[in-house]
Amino acid sequence: MSEPSAPATLPANPGDRLPWLQRHLDALHAALHEAELRHADAIGSVDSVWTENARNLVHYVTLRARDLRPVQSALSLYGLSSLGRSEAHVLASVSAARTAARALTGRPRDEPAHGSPLDRDADGVPDGAARLAEAADRCLGARRDARYTRIMVTMPSHAADDPALLPDLVGAGMDLIRVNCAHDAPETWQAIIDRARAEAGRAGRPLRVSMDLGGPKLRTGPLASAPGVLRLKPRRDEYGRVVAAAVAWLSPSGSEAAEAEVTPRGPDEADLSALRELGLSAQAAAATVLPVDPGERLPGDGVDSLRLTDARGSRRRLRILYRGPNGLLVSSVKTTYLVAGTELRAAGEGEPLLRIGVLPPLERALRLHRGDTLELLRTAEALSVDPDGPARIGCTLPEVFDAVLPGQRVLLDDGAIEGRVAGADPERIEVRIERTAPGGSKLRAEKGINLPDTVLPISALTAQDRADLAFVAEHADLVNVSFVNSASDVEEIIELLGASPAADRDFGLVLKIETVRGFRNLPQILLAAMSWPRIGVMIARGDLAVEIGFERMAEVQQEILWLCEAAGVPVIWATQVLEQLAKTGLPTRAEITDAAESQRAEAVMLNKGPFIVTAVRALDDVLGRMQAHAEKKTSLLRRLESWDLDRPG
Numbered sequence: 001m002s003e004p005s006a007p008a009t010l011p012a013n014p015g016d017r018l019p020w021l022q023r024h025l026d027a028l029h030a031a032l033h034e035a036e037l038r039h040a041d042a043i044g045s046v047d048s049v050w051t052e053n054a055r056n057l058v059h060y061v062t063l064r065a066r067d068l069r070p071v072q073s074a075l076s077l078y079g080l081s082s083l084g085r086s087e088a089h090v091l092a093s094v095s096a097a098r099t100a101a102r103a104l105t106g107r108p109r110d111e112p113a114h115g116s117p118l119d120r121d122a123d124g125v126p127d128g129a130a131r132l133a134e135a136a137d138r139c140l141g142a143r144r145d146a147r148y149t150r151i152m153v154t155m156p157s158h159a160a161d162d163p164a165l166l167p168d169l170v171g172a173g174m175d176l177i178r179v180n181c182a183h184d185a186p187e188t189w190q191a192i193i194d195r196a197r198a199e200a201g202r203a204g205r206p207l208r209v210s211m212d213l214g215g216p217k218l219r220t221g222p223l224a225s226a227p228g229v230l231r232l233k234p235r236r237d238e239y240g241r242v243v244a245a246a247v248a249w250l251s252p253s254g255s256e257a258a259e260a261e262v263t264p265r266g267p268d269e270a271d272l273s274a275l276r277e278l279g280l281s282a283q284a285a286a287a288t289v290l291p292v293d294p295g296e297r298l299p300g301d302g303v304d305s306l307r308l309t310d311a312r313g314s315r316r317r318l319r320i321l322y323r324g325p326n327g328l329l330v331s332s333v334k335t336t337y338l339v340a341g342t343e344l345r346a347a348g349e350g351e352p353l354l355r356i357g358v359l360p361p362l363e364r365a366l367r368l369h370r371g372d373t374l375e376l377l378r379t380a381e382a383l384s385v386d387p388d389g390p391a392r393i394g395c396t397l398p399e400v401f402d403a404v405l406p407g408q409r410v411l412l413d414d415g416a417i418e419g420r421v422a423g424a425d426p427e428r429i430e431v432r433i434e435r436t437a438p439g440g441s442k443l444r445a446e447k448g449i450n451l452p453d454t455v456l457p458i459s460a461l462t463a464q465d466r467a468d469l470a471f472v473a474e475h476a477d478l479v480n481v482s483f484v485n486s487a488s489d490v491e492e493i494i495e496l497l498g499a500s501p502a503a504d505r506d507f508g509l510v511l512k513i514e515t516v517r518g519f520r521n522l523p524q525i526l527l528a529a530m531s532w533p534r535i536g537v538m539i540a541r542g543d544l545a546v547e548i549g550f551e552r553m554a555e556v557q558q559e560i561l562w563l564c565e566a567a568g569v570p571v572i573w574a575t576q577v578l579e580q581l582a583k584t585g586l587p588t589r590a591e592i593t594d595a596a597e598s599q600r601a602e603a604v605m606l607n608k609g610p611f612i613v614t615a616v617r618a619l620d621d622v623l624g625r626m627q628a629h630a631e632k633k634t635s636l637l638r639r640l641e642s643w644d645l646d647r648p649g
Contacts, residue, residue, distance in 0.1 A: 009070065024071050028063070029095065036055055036059065042058075055091075057566050057567040063094070064562075080100050087128070088129050088568070132568045136602040139534040140478075140536060141206050146624050148602070149598065149603060151174050153612060154180065155608065167199045170205055170207065174616055175208065180211075182214035209475070211471075211475075211480065212512075213465040213468055213472070213480070215481070216482075218397045220393045221380060221396055223366070223384075227361065228358070229338065230337070231335065247330070250298070250327055251289060267329075271322075283321065290338065292357050299328075301323070304320055305320060305347060307344070307345050308345070310336045310342065311337040311338065314337075338359070340357060367442055367443075369440040370434060371432075375430055379394045395449065400449075403451075404421050404424050407453075411449070411451075411546050413443060414448055415550075417443060419435075448546070456485075460481055460484050461492065469500065478507065479510065480510040481510065487528035491528055497509065505533050510537065514540035515547050522537075538605070539560050539573055542575040542576070561632075571601040573604045577598060578595055581609075583610065585610070599626040
């Protein structure tokens, strides 16, 4: 049966509306069956635990390929389900609406003719919610009684040897740990995993271990650093008067080693004890440690100050507050800029007593404005920054140069800078800058590059990922794979897991969706992944928001949730959840709302921070409260005690 084209509005004549609705429901019902037959091979290739989910996924994509708003209006007009919550049982919902519409016209109910297990009436709607819950338990571990949504926490490096962090996190409500293979080494990963499992065992709590593979890194290359400069700046009040001098600790570098190995020493215990007796401990604690050239002797008791000409040519005086065997504590009431080789002299003496040693190099940056041209070069060398020449920086992924086309977008530094490809050859991409901050934006080394319009011919797995996967399969419960863009990426990952002696089919596979291409290919990605029994999806909202556009991000994350609910695949809601709370101890109002919205996912990922335990407790509380109010798209009508009309106002 061909689908009639839906008019923008319902028929004006009330007598025509019910037949119109029936025709459209009949056409939709037939389209769902036709889609299932058309994709029978893909459905047949999935693991048996996913067969019903794969059928429903095909039905849902078919359903959402049509603008059904006029049909929904007609359904609501007759008091029928508007199909707005049909994700978990699409064909059954359409069949039930079709049967109800037939009853209103006095026509008998059709007998199922197509033989699909999902073709049932309202009394036999398949329990898609139960299938999703089972899939979440398989991949992410059992849910807690108090809340449906699990909490995943990214592990900082110090979790390996911090005796309090993991017990506190487990007690606060953490259900999964996340170890990122892009950081630290296998020894640290192992220590974190061992400690986490031991603490969960002591608490009698289930805990899953997830590990992220780094994936291909598309970043800006290095820039040549500038000679180091250090500023000593006194603290001033609102009238510009100095209220605290700038303080520095001058220390010989301690050896004749090569410059790269020179490390100045701060005050030792003997110095600190003497400083406390002199009432200078607070100044010493705030002091900047400055190296002086190795082998030089510190000035004797007859010298109470040092004079210098700083990097700007300004004459400055450093007053000596304390002299010890290992260094000098000096202060300045004027802002002073110091570089390597700056000479320090006693008052009235010509020969320098000390010279400032090697300072940490200064990180350089390109400053870009709208209308500028940026050259991305196929090189790993550190490029010099020429204020009067073209802006040039390397690109870490060589495959980019053969893939980009003129007019395609280039997003830099998490989208802070936007441009378009003006031209390209195998060694260079010319980018015309279209958006920066009003006064221009700085572009530094190791900043992300996103190419949302470009199809890159690269695998989701790097050589390092393949090496790391051996450790992950042996020691973790699930792996999070970055930058999954296509069904072929999934097939490659599953082939590697199948060949790994450590990864049996109980091992979990989570696909991180963080590109436009990955989002657009998500139905095919899910069908390919369903050949593995334990799968999930992570909405990596950082890179995805950069590529998709911040304006569309709210819409896109909801669409991913709907599609994965239709597929019965659990979702991890990730990136910047309660980020300010984890970093500062105080949340923003907006991120509390975001945390409440995250209860629609099967898990929420928190990143690390000094207040991460506080953030886990807060998220545990928010998720527990919201679970009583909503489940996926359905509002739950629990009894509210907030209002009472009989209570005096």
